[in-house]
Amino acid sequence: MDDRIRAHAETLVGWSARVEDGDEVVMRVAEGAHDLAVAVAAALGERGATLVATYGSDEVSRAYLRAHDGDFGPADAERALYDRADVYLSLGGGRNTTATADVPGDTQSAYARAREEVREARLATDWVSTVHPTRSLAQAAGMSYEAYRDFVYDAVLRDWESLATEMGRLKDIFDDGRQVHLVAEGTDLTLSIAGRTAVNSAASVAYDSHNLPSGEVFTAPAGTEGEVTFDVPITVQGRRIRDAHLVFENGEVVEFAASEGEDALADLLDTDAGAKRLGELGVGMNRGITRPTDNVLFDEKMAGTVHLALGRAYDACLPDGETGTESAIHTDFITRMGEGSRLVVDGEVIQRDGVFRWEDGFEG
Amino acid sequence: MDDRIRAHAETLVGWSARVEDGDEVVMRVAEGAHDLAVAVAAALGERGATLVATYGSDEVSRAYLRAHDGDFGPADAERALYDRADVYLSLGGGRNTTATADVPGDTQSAYARAREEVREARLATDWVSTVHPTRSLAQAAGMSYEAYRDFVYDAVLRDWESLATEMGRLKDIFDDGRQVHLVAEGTDLTLSIAGRTAVNSAASVAYDSHNLPSGEVFTAPAGTEGEVTFDVPITVQGRRIRDAHLVFENGEVVEFAASEGEDALADLLDTDAGAKRLGELGVGMNRGITRPTDNVLFDEKMAGTVHLALGRAYDACLPDGETGTESAIHTDFITRMGEGSRLVVDGEVIQRDGVFRWEDGFEG
The missing domain is CATH 3.40.1830.10 (Thermophilic metalloprotease (M29))
Structure with a gap:
């Protein structure tokens, strides 16, 4: 064996x-x-x-x-x-x-x-x-x-203990933060995360994380404004969607396009009211995942990517008594945080060019 | 498929x-x-x-x-x-x-x-x-x-309905019978079955039969007298036993021999008091099984064979309140009913040369 x-x-x-x-x-x-x-x-x-x-x-x-x-x-x-x-x-x-x-x-x-x-x-x-x-x-x-x-x-086969510690840093930043600003090619988006709780998804029930592999920090955003382009292709119910581009106003998708599968994207957005709103903002932090494999459980954990899910939010991210986006769907779209990208929380650059501020090579 | x-x-x-x-x-x-x-x-x-x-x-x-x-x-x-x-x-x-x-x-x-x-x-x-x-x-x-x-x-893939009907005949004979006499090469044995109930094992829960394939009628004998030779080899806990020969007096084995695995047979008989007594007399009636395959679940159902188990009797065969042989073992030994063999119940020949009295070619 x-x-x-x-x-x-x-x-x-x-x-x-x-x-x-x-x-x-x-x-x-x-x-x-x-x-x-x-x-x-x-x-x-x-x-x-x-x-x-x-x-x-x-x-x-x-x-x-x-x-x-x-x-x-x-x-x-x-x-x-x-x-x-x-x-x-x-x-x-x-x-x-x-x-x-x-x-x-x-x-x-x-x-x-x-x-x-x-x-x-x-x-x-x-x-x-x-x-x-x-x-x-x-x-x-x-x-x-x-x-x-x-x-x-x-x-x-990661050093999960050490990854959990690293991801804890980002969770703390998200838990204390009010606004996230995402900038990448074709992407300029602001999301409110005030009062929301991030999950340190470290592939263990001790972290409320139920997938192996995992390796992401995610929370439930609100009031999304701006545009975003997802350059990692996904497959939704057997239909391929490439280069999805969404424009948000007041937390809701008001424009959309895709280079492939635009019909599938339209059908998805049409599912119910919540399908036009975001349920999740996630940051991939598993450095063992270096390429997409058309399997969202791996793709969304890829280090150097951010994913946003249309549809249902996780209760764990919401304050008691508050309901986030509700929907029959929860579909993750993924974008690479490459050269020229920034993940900014309350004006502070947390990641630039795909490198976190606590990593070697970070240029603040 | x-x-x-x-x-x-x-x-x-x-x-x-x-x-x-x-x-x-x-x-x-x-x-x-x-x-x-x-x-x-x-x-x-x-x-x-x-x-x-x-x-x-x-x-x-x-x-x-x-x-x-x-x-x-x-x-x-x-x-x-x-x-x-x-x-x-x-x-x-x-x-x-x-x-x-x-x-x-x-x-x-x-x-x-x-x-x-x-x-x-x-x-x-x-x-x-x-x-x-x-x-x-x-x-x-x-x-x-x-x-x-x-x-x-x-x-x-038998016609189970019709086999169940045929096996019902033998069950009725056993249920009404008092004494079975088995004669074959190296075998001359009498067993009491008075008051015992036979099971028509027709491979269906409707017949209290839980194996597919099945195809046997069995009951619980007592007071066995005489000798029997088992010419179908069996494997008991990885040890082969060939041509086991047992002599019974007063329901109990008093002499034994085997051409192979005599030690294994001795160990088996030594298990406990019930291991020297019979728990089952069974008659194989599945004509789809035409050869032994060293798998007792098939071998004991082979048409033209009779099997006797050392050890535990099935409750279903016993009158309410009566206990039959009790033992930690239940090991089936099989003998072919070939040329010159007879299965006799209360003096009436039920099977001769491996042919039942209701079959073509039966010579009463």
Whole structure:
């Protein structure tokens, strides 16, 4: 076994999920994640945790959903499992990212609705999602299998303790700040963050962070004004969007354009009232992620990028009793903070040319 | 997909488990059983059942058990899952029948003890075990993969309704009978079955039968007298036993021999007091099973064979309040009913030369 698989499992179980003796753990194993599952099982055994492995097969789901008439009953047995579980570990990594492409959308929605309580019970555990690198994910990233494995382990096997400390600096700045000013090519945007709380997303339940890898600091902005251009392409429900350009007035999108997928962008903005407003301002700080791979969970964490999400805000960022943007969507758009860029909080330059003020090479 | 996989799934879900709309089903998927799992998922979806798939990986179990210190806590989450489940379907078919060979025996026993309540909750459902043919099982059977697949589907895809009717005849004879007399090469044995109830094991929960394939009628004998020779080899905890020969007096083994594995046979008989007595008399009636494959679940169902188990009797065969043989073991030994053999109940020949009296070619 590649030593990195063992290290991945140890990071997941130790740093991310903080599994302890006696914890009851449900581990979801995707079709291609067997090797990681074996390593995680060993890490759980060492800690004296209890293990139930579930089979997260897209092909099994597809067969089930296509055969079903869409009138789904409650899933009490599965809910009972998660109600009793302390930890849920999702090991992604399938064999075909489009395995469920021919399941009708309304069947998928009906299934998701019927399983809302299962989902809630799962989210009430100390849950962490990660992915095992598979050939299918390499293909989606446009990479060789070997290069993709290196990419994933570079992203996952960080010194998380030290990254959490560094990200803590930015969280403190955001927590104390009132206004963010973003400047980059095609971007000149101001956002209010007064009274909002940033999340130091350090890939651990101890930081309210549930993805491995993670590596971002995010908060919930308001009153956005100006324009922004997103030069990292994204895929939304199978449709590619490139070079999205948005103009905000009073917190709302008033103009939009894209060099590819402008229709998809229009549909997205049209979802509901909240879809035209921002729910998240995030700053990627994972230096192990050095290129986009058409997978937002990695792309948005890329060091030297900023992302803004249209739609729903995270409760954790909002003061008690205050509601942020509400929407059925939360879609992240990413822009590179390259040469000539600035991230400014209350007039102070925090990052210039993609370099933070506490890093070597920062030119204030 | 091989049409036989679909037919297997349909037989499992329809005939064996009798799954209905709204049933909550837990499906255990062994490492090599993916294709059958996809077909079963479709059959469950069609019936409007709820599905949770678990991953029954021997390699995951091995890693977990070897890393664990052996002090296992209760598995409440998993138990809660089975407490709520209506049906449990175990899809066997691994990639290595000896995958857990290097897990210490005391760890395995401690794990089994800690999970006793999980096991009970699972057995309280309408559970059915089956196997998907894999290369590993073909190898264990000494067969090519292609030939083994044919073998498994011949055994599984029977006209179960009609076999259940035929087996019902033998059940009636056993239920009404007082004494069985078995005669074959090296075998001349009498067993009392008075007051005992036979099970028509027709591979369906509707018949209290939980294996697919099945195809046997069995009951609990007493007061065995005489000698018996088992010419189908068996493997007990990794040790081969050939041509076991047992002599019974007053229901108990008083002499034994074997052409191979006599030590293993001696150890077995030495387990406890019940290990020297019979717990089961079974008659194989599945004509799809035409050769032994060193897998007792198939071998004991082979048409033209009789099997006797040393050890524990099934409660279902005993009158209320009566206890049959009690033992930690239940080990089936199989003998072919070939030329010159007779199965006689209360003086009436039921089977001669391996042919039942209701079959063509029977010579009473």
